[in-house]
Amino acid sequence: MEDALIIRDLHVRVEGKPVLRGVDLTVRKGEIHAMMGPNGSGKTTLAYVLMGHPAYSVDQGEVLWKGQNILELPPDERAHLGLFLAFQYPVAVPGVTVANFLRAALNERRKRLNPEDKGIPIPEFRKLLREKLALLGLEDSFAARYVNDGFSGGEKKRLEILQMAVLQPEMAILDETDSGLDIDGVRTVAEGINRIFNPNMGILLITHYQRILNYIKPHFVHVMYNGRVVASGGPELALELEEKGYEWLREQFAEQPTS
Amino acid sequence: MAEAHLVREARGIGPEAFEAFLGTREEPEWLRQARQEAWQILRETPKPGPDDEAWRRTDIRALSIEDLVTVMVGDGVTPPEEMRQIVERQDDLAGGLLLFDGQPALRWVDERLERRGLIFTDLLTAVREHQDQVAPYLDQVVRPGDGFFAAMNAAFWRNGIFLYVPRDLEIPLPLRAVIGLQGAPTDFSRILIVVEPGAQVTFIDERLADDAMGAAFHNGIVEIHLKENARLTYIALQNWGRYMWNFTHERASVDRDSTLDWVVVGMGAGVTKTFLEVDLVGRGATAYMSGVFFFDGQQHADYDTEQDHIAPHTKSDLLYKVALKDRARSVWQGMIRAHPGAQKTDAYQANRNLILSPHARADSIPGLEIMANDLRCTHGATVGQINEEELFYLMSRGLSRAVATRLIVEGFFAPVLDRIPVPDIRRQVDAIIHRKLGVPSEEEF
Numbered sequence: 142m143e144d145a146l147i148i149r150d151l152h153v154r155v156e157g158k159p160v161l162r163g164v165d166l167t168v169r170k171g172e173i174h175a176m177m178g179p180n181g182s183g184k185t186t187l188a189y190v191l192m193g194h195p196a197y198s199v200d201q202g203e204v205l206w207k208g209q210n211i212l213e214l215p216p217d218e219r220a221h222l223g224l225f226l227a228f229q230y231p232v233a234v235p236g237v238t239v240a241n242f243l244r245a246a247l248n249e250r251r252k253r254l255n256p257e258d259k260g261i262p263i264p265e266f267r268k269l270l271r272e273k274l275a276l277l278g279l280e281d282s283f284a285a286r287y288v289n290d291g292f293s294g295g296e297k298k299r300l301e302i303l304q305m306a307v308l309q310p311e312m313a314i315l316d317e318t319d320s321g322l323d324i325d326g327v328r329t330v331a332e333g334i335n336r337i338f339n340p341n342m343g344i345l346l347i348t349h350y351q352r353i354l355n356y357i358k359p360h361f362v363h364v365m366y367n368g369r370v371v372a373s374g375g376p377e378l379a380l381e382l383e384e385k386g387y388e389w390l391r392e393q394f395a396e397q398p399t400s
Numbered sequence: 401m402a403e404a405h406l407v408r409e410a411r412g413i414g415p416e417a418f419e420a421f422l423g424t425r426e427e428p429e430w431l432r433q434a435r436q437e438a439w440q441i442l443r444e445t446p447k448p449g450p451d452d453e454a455w456r457r458t459d460i461r462a463l464s465i466e467d468l469v470t471v472m473v474g475d476g477v478t479p480p481e482e483m484r485q486i487v488e489r490q491d492d493l494a495g496g497l498l499l500f501d502g503q504p505a506l507r508w509v510d511e512r513l514e515r516r517g518l519i520f521t522d523l524l525t526a527v528r529e530h531q532d533q534v535a536p537y538l539d540q541v542v543r544p545g546d547g548f549f550a551a552m553n554a555a556f557w558r559n560g561i562f563l564y565v566p567r568d569l570e571i572p573l574p575l576r577a578v579i580g581l582q583g584a585p586t587d588f589s590r591i592l593i594v595v596e597p598g599a600q601v602t603f604i605d606e607r608l609a610d611d612a613m614g615a616a617f618h619n620g621i622v623e624i625h626l627k628e629n630a631r632l633t634y635i636a637l638q639n640w641g642r643y644m645w646n647f648t649h650e651r652a653s654v655d656r657d658s659t660l661d662w663v664v665v666g667m668g669a670g671v672t673k674t675f676l677e678v679d680l681v682g683r684g685a686t687a688y689m690s691g692v693f694f695f696d697g698q699q700h701a702d703y704d705t706e707q708d709h710i711a712p713h714t715k716s717d718l719l720y721k722v723a724l725k726d727r728a729r730s731v732w733q734g735m736i737r738a739h740p741g742a743q744k745t746d747a748y749q750a751n752r753n754l755i756l757s758p759h760a761r762a763d764s765i766p767g768l769e770i771m772a773n774d775l776r777c778t779h780g781a782t783v784g785q786i787n788e789e790e791l792f793y794l795m796s797r798g799l800s801r802a803v804a805t806r807l808i809v810e811g812f813f814a815p816v817l818d819r820i821p822v823p824d825i826r827r828q829v830d831a832i833i834h835r836k837l838g839v840p841s842e843e844e845f
Contacts (some may be wrong), residue, residue: 192796195788220798232793236811245807246797253798287811304797 143207144170146191146224146312146343151202153183153190160186162368163202170311171340175354175379176347178365179387184347185229187365188316191345192226193219206312220246221253225310227301229317229347234288239300240270242288243307250308273306277333294321295329302333309337314345319353331356351383366390410471413442413552421471421556430535431527438544438554445548454547457731457763458673458702463645468617469586470556472502479505483580483608492824494573495520501584502558510573517566520575523592526562533564537594541623542649547675550649553588553621560590560621561605565630568598574633574822575601581609581616581640590621595630595658602633604825609641609668617645618669624652626660628682633661635820639832640668642697648674656682656711663820664720666693666701667832677706680714680742690816691720692829694809695728696836702731707749709742709775718749721816723809724760725836735767736777745775753783754812756805806839 146168153161161183168174178184190197191204193216203210211219234242248260261269270284277299289297298318305313315334319327331353338344346359354362354376362378363370366387371394372378410420418439422432447465448455479500487496487506495509497520504522519530526534544554561577579589595601609616618640626632632652640646646669654660660678678687687707695701707716722730736747753762764781786808794804810833820826 192792194792215801216792216795217798217800217804220796226796228793228796232787232789234790234794234808234811236814237807242794242797242807245803246799249798249800249803287814308797 146345147205148191149203149205151187151190151204152200153186154198154200155186155196159200160368161190164365164368164370166363166370168312168343168345170343172361173338173344173346173357173359174361174363175359176345176363176365176370177349177351177379177382179390180349182365183368184365185316188226188229188314188347191314192216192224217249220308220310221250223311225305225308225313227298227305227313227315227318229320231289231292231297231301233290233292235290237288238285239288239303240284243270243284243304246304246308269307273303276306276336277303278329279303295323295326298322298326298330299333302330302337306333306337309342311341312343312345314347316347317349318346319348319350324352327353328356351379354379364390366394369394409469411469412466413439413468413470413556414466417470418555424471424473427527428531431538434539435555438539438551441544442548442551442555445551448548454675454704454733455673458671458700460645460671460673463617463671470588472558472584472586477501477583479580480582483578486578486606487576492573493576494571495575497522497561497575497577498580499559499561499578499589500580501582502587502589504559509575513569513571516569517564518569518571519562519564521562523557523560523562523590526564526592530562530564533594534562534592537592537623537625539623541625541651541653541679542621546649549619549647550621553590553619553649557588557590557621560592563591563593563601563603565595565599565601567596569596570600571602573602574604576604577606579605579607579620581618582613584616586617586619588619591623593622593624593632593634595624595626595632597628597630600631602635602821604635604637604822606637606639607668608639609644611641611643613641613643615643615645616641618647620648620650622648622650624660626652626654626658628656628658630655630658631661632659633663633821635663635822635825636665637825637829638664638666638668638672642668642670642699644669646670646672646674650675651677651679652687653679653681654685654687657684658682658686660687661690661819662688663690663692663816665829666691666703667695667829667836669701670699672701673704674702675704675706677708678716679708679710680716681710683711683713685711686715687717688819689716689718689720690819691718691722692813692816693720693722693730694725694813694833694836695722695730696725697728698726699728701729703733705732705734705749707734707736707747709736709738709745709747709772712741712743712745714742715746716748719816720751721754721813722751722762723754723756723812724762725756727757727759729761731763731765732781733765733767734779735769736779737769738772738775738777740771742772743774745772745777747775747777748779750780751782752812754809755783755785756809802837802839806834806837809833809837
């Protein structure tokens with residue numbers, strides 16, 4: 142199963158409180174999976190745990206990717222295995238330009254593949270960056286700005302997708318990439334994602350709303366509630382959720398009161 | 401000629417040492433007298449101790465004044481090639497000057513500028529050849545009474561750098577000087593800068609010694625006279641070896657409608673105590689004070705700054721950024737003073753500290769003294785660690801912890817480094833930062 146991200150019985154605690162309570166999910170390359178669910182159901186925790194955020198402790202379960210359990214690896218090594226997380230709330234890094242950041246990231250990867258590598262030649266990097274900026278409808282001057290520093294919500298989300306375009310991951314987790322965007326913003330970002338997506342790449346698209354799925358067609362839709370995947374299906378499931386909302390989940394899957 | 405190779409030594413600051421010192425000097429009477437007066441003040445000024453407010457956080461009890469070599473005559477040795485290279489004739493400089501172990505070792509100035517009255521030479525030569533431009537200014541901005549080390553320098557200074565820019569002369573390229581040490585155990589040098597009305601210049605000074613030099617002592621004075629409607633960009637790099645004692649008194653007097661852009665970079669020395677002050681003496685005067693400091697190991701650095709608004713309608717803006725690693729310790733003590741009548745003062749000071757290891761420590765002490773009532777004075781001080789969310793974000797893109805840390809530190813310094821108008825210096829500072837972080841340098845994008 143070289144070509145799949147396999148999550149098995151994943152249990153995660155945050156500050157002592159269980160947040161994921163046995164998540165099972167498999168995402169193959171060439172597939173787009175949408176993970177939906179109400180706020181607080183554990184979607185963002187899942188995204189962070191997959192990328193290796195230090196604040197989350199895994200109690201149980203495994204995440205297999207490229208033949209190994211990645212849960213023990215630091216975030217940079219996961220990135221070098223082709224994993225990518227587009228953050229719901231991208232972090233500002235004042236004083237560091239988008240261009241320098243991306244070049245450092247690319248060079249790190251080249252160095253891991255070949256310790257002798259001297260880094261990407263600057264003209265080649267400029268060409269690559271300009272190409273990807275154009276893909277997302279961004280001005281060249283965007284690359285000279287400090288990473289997420291003073292960015293609007295839409296600019297932050299576009300920078301996440303720009304990074305994905307440059308780094309070309311094999312498995313991308315997109316955490317609420319549509320949140321905080323107006324309808325034009327959702328369309329621009331979705332178009333960017335569609336252009337980057339390819340058969341050698343899997344996407345786990347985490348979203349609260351159905352609307353981004355008007356632009357990105359998932360192969361599978363899952364519903365997360367209370368730390369578990371409670372329903373899975375095809376694209377029609379998203380429409381059903383849109384219609385019914387999330388209330389019915391509460392009735393069906395709420396914790397049984399313990400006495 | 402044999403005499404030139406003689407190295408006579410005397411130690412301490414007592415009457416015999418001072419007498420011996422004067423015996424080695426061939427100087428005009430006015431200077432001799434100035435030294436005498438300074439020495440008198442020095443005799444009456446006790447060595448600072450932990451009870452002195454300005455010295456509470458910097459302990460110099462281990463420094464023995466009696467053992468300092470105050471008298472030293474010799475022709476020095478050949479300066480290392482690396483030092484020469486910095487100041488050698490090159491297209492992007494207007495002049496270069498190297499003082500090595502207290503002796504002028506290299507000097508050149510663009511002849512066209514020299515013909516128009518620019519003076520850029522060592523201070524002893526200036527005293528001999530340009531007395532009229534030196535005598536009225538020496539000891540006038542930093543006075544022997546300003547402190548123990550100021551008095552000691554004024555009495556015992558051996559040489560220094562003199563920069564004089566005549567009226568309305570605009571120097572398009574920077575002038576660059578190195579004060580280098582290798583064999584001399586002590587350095588008493590001073591820098592005197594006079595910028596006449598309407599003139600403009602950029603001056604870069606670097607104080608340079610190798611760690612391998614071991615224990616040594618520097619006592620320096622920097623005096624800046626910036627007259628009306630003039631402009632000075634002054635970049636000072638402190639790159640002493642890490643076992644040096646480093647004491648300076650530095651002050652600029654900024655007159656009407658003039659602008660001082662003063663960037664201080666501190667990376668070296670073992671123990672530093674520095675007073676950096678601007679006096680805004682003319683209406684419309686502006687001073688920017690920027691600082692980039694990175695200390696590691698056991699380095700200790702204590703910076704005392706003053707922004708003195710004496711005339712109305714003056715502006716000052718201080719931003720000092722400090723990163724600390726290992727067991728390094730820094731102190732910044734800043735004072736904005738709006739004197740009576742300094743209405744419409746616009747003053748700002750900020751000190752930001754980034755602590756990279758649990759044993760490093762930064763003290764940040766802002767201060768305001770307001771004796772006028774129509775003004776705007778603000779300050780900010782922060783001490784923080786590397787943000788774990790920032791690290792995680794960068795590492796999620798494949799950067800190792802070390803490279804992510806390097807980017808964050810570079811980003812931290814960037815707003816100040818962006819104020820350095822000379823790309824060469826910027827690269828040099830970046831390289832030192834990388835060395836201290838233990839990561840290799842990359843080319844600039």
